[in-house]
Amino acid sequence: MKNSLKVLREERGWTQGALADELGVSRQTVNALETGRYDPALPLAFRISRLFAQPIESIFTPPADAH
C-alpha cells in the first residue's frame, strides 16, 4: 500500500528516528512503512493519523485493484 508518510515527515523536518519515537516504533519500522514493505496494523495507522492530524485514507492509498 502506498502512503505519504515520507512527505509528511520531511515537511516537518523529522528524521525517521524522530518519527519512530513519536509513534513508539523502531526506525526500521518507519523505513519499512515509507518504502511500502510493511502495512501498519490499525492501532499504528490511527497513531499516524492522529500525529499528522489527517484521516487514514488521506495518508494511505490502497492499490488500484483493491475493493
Place this chain on the structure above:
Amino acid sequence: MTNDLDTKDFSAGDRARSRAYLREFWLGIAAYILVLVVVLVWGNMDGDSPWRFVWAVLPVIPALWIVRAILRHMQRVDDYQRLILLRGFAGGFAVAMIVSLTVAFLEIAGLRVPGVGWVIYGAGMLGWVVTGTVSARR
C-alpha cells in the same frame, strides 16, 4: 533520493529497547559461560558417576535465562520487528526439523553421526540468523 532526514541512526526508543535486551541477554551469556566452566572443571564428565548427567545439563539453566531475555524482547518491540523475529524463528525451526529428520533417516540406515545434537542446534541457529537477516532486508 536521500537527504539529511534519511539517516540510519537508531531512534532513542530503539536504543533503549536494545540496551534492555542486551543487558538481559549478556547476563545470560555470562552465566552460561560461568556454569559451563564450572561443569567442565568440576563436573567429572569422563567419570562414571551417574551425577555427571546432572552436571552435564546444568548449562541449560542459564540458557533458559537467554530464552527469557528473547521472549521479553519480543514483548518490547513493535509489530513489524516482531514479524521479522517470528520469521527468523520459523526459518530456524524449519531448518532444525529438516536436519533432524534427515539425521533420523540416516540413523535408520545405520549411520552414526557423533555430536548430532550440536549439528541440529547449529543448523537451527544458522537458519534463524539467515531467515531473520533476509526477512529484514526484503
